[in-house]
Amino acid sequence: xxxxxxxxxxxxxxxxxxxxxxxxxxxxxxxxxxxxxxxxxxxxxxxxxxxxxxxxxxxxxxxxxxxxxxxxxxxxxxxxxxxxxxxxxxxxxxxxxxxxxxxxxxxxxxxxxxxxxxxxxxxxxxxxxxxxxxxxx
Amino acid sequence: xxxxxxxxxxxxxxxxxxxxxxxxxxxxxxxxxxxxxxxxxxxxxxxxxxxxxxxxxxxxxxxxxxxxxxxxxxxxxxxxxxxxxxxxxxxxxxxxxxxxxxxxxxxxxxxxxxxxxxxxxxxxxxxxxxxxxxxxxxxxxxxxxxxxxxxxxxxxxxxxxxxxxxxxxxxxxxx
Numbered sequence: 414x415x416x417x418x419x420x421x422x423x424x425x426x427x428x429x430x431x432x433x434x435x436x437x438x439x440x441x442x443x444x445x446x447x448x449x450x451x452x453x454x455x456x457x458x459x460x461x462x463x464x465x466x467x468x469x470x471x472x473x474x475x476x477x478x479x480x481x482x483x484x485x486x487x488x489x490x491x492x493x494x495x496x497x498x499x500x501x502x503x504x505x506x507x508x509x510x511x512x513x514x515x516x517x518x519x520x521x522x523x524x525x526x527x528x529x530x531x532x533x534x535x536x537x538x539x540x541x542x543x544x545x546x547x548x549x550x
Numbered sequence: 551x552x553x554x555x556x557x558x559x560x561x562x563x564x565x566x567x568x569x570x571x572x573x574x575x576x577x578x579x580x581x582x583x584x585x586x587x588x589x590x591x592x593x594x595x596x597x598x599x600x601x602x603x604x605x606x607x608x609x610x611x612x613x614x615x616x617x618x619x620x621x622x623x624x625x626x627x628x629x630x631x632x633x634x635x636x637x638x639x640x641x642x643x644x645x646x647x648x649x650x651x652x653x654x655x656x657x658x659x660x661x662x663x664x665x666x667x668x669x670x671x672x673x674x675x676x677x678x679x680x681x682x683x684x685x686x687x688x689x690x691x692x693x694x695x696x697x698x699x700x701x702x703x704x705x706x707x708x709x710x711x712x713x714x715x716x717x718x719x720x721x722x723x724x725x
Contacts, residue, residue: 434625506685
């Protein structure tokens with residue numbers, strides 16, 4: 414029991430060994446922009462950009478330093494008046510479509526849009542067939 | 551045929567289950583390669599990362615000679631592992647330029663004193679801005695840039711002894 418308590422205490426006070434720098438966060442990494450409209454635009458964009466370190470998290474969610482630097486980049490550029498979609502395009506030019514949670518409509522991704530319509534069509538076809546059969550009875 | 555068909559939904563369910571379960575148990579972690587291979591080096595100008603050594607700008611890099619741009623940091627452990635290989639490349643006459651990510655001059659100076667200094671110049675990149683502009687997603691990464699300033703190759707992770715001949719031949723081809 415005492416050993417377990419000691420282990421718990423040690424775990425609680427341990428600091429993880431992170432491969433992180435000692436530098437303070439870049440400007441606007443964790444602060445909002447003063448203009449609420451710009452901040453809303455930045456937030457909207459940050460939620461749809463993928464973190465390169467914690468893959469599967471958006472840069473708005475991730476605690477990775479690189480995600481912080483990307484938030485700083487997004488916010489400072491939006492403050493300078495750059496359009497959110499231009500920033501997304503700039504990042505896609507560097508990291509590919511992978512970095513964006515907003516997939517483009519192209520030769521590879523068109524099924525994402527067409528398949529739901531196709532499935533809906535199949536559903537309507539099945540249901541209408543059943544209804545017709547039931548009406549006949 | 552009908553009798554076989556009733557099993558189709560179950561089979562589909564199992565197939566989906568296996569796909570989702572395997573994705574949950576071992577999520578894929580992809581190496582994201584830069585899309586700038588074959589494209590010119592982005593324009594940048596970085597202040598010196600360490601006192602007594604020049605900083606780094608893209609203009610200086612476009613000097614007609616193929617070179618390596620090494621993205622590294624003093625807080626990055628694999629960067630220590632690749633230091634002897636960089637030293638070897640530097641001794642073979644390869645110009646190596648460093649981009650130090652989120653680094654403090656004193657830490658960088660200590661890192662170079664300890665692990666050797668193969669760099670002709672080191673630019674300090676406190677906000678990872680050049681790293682992001684390069685499409686690099688971690689440290690260490692090394693870009694092979696040709697004499698016209700076109701990025702020819704991206705090496706992700708530390709350069710190991712067996713990688714050195716490949717890098718030398720890629721540099722030779724980049725002339």
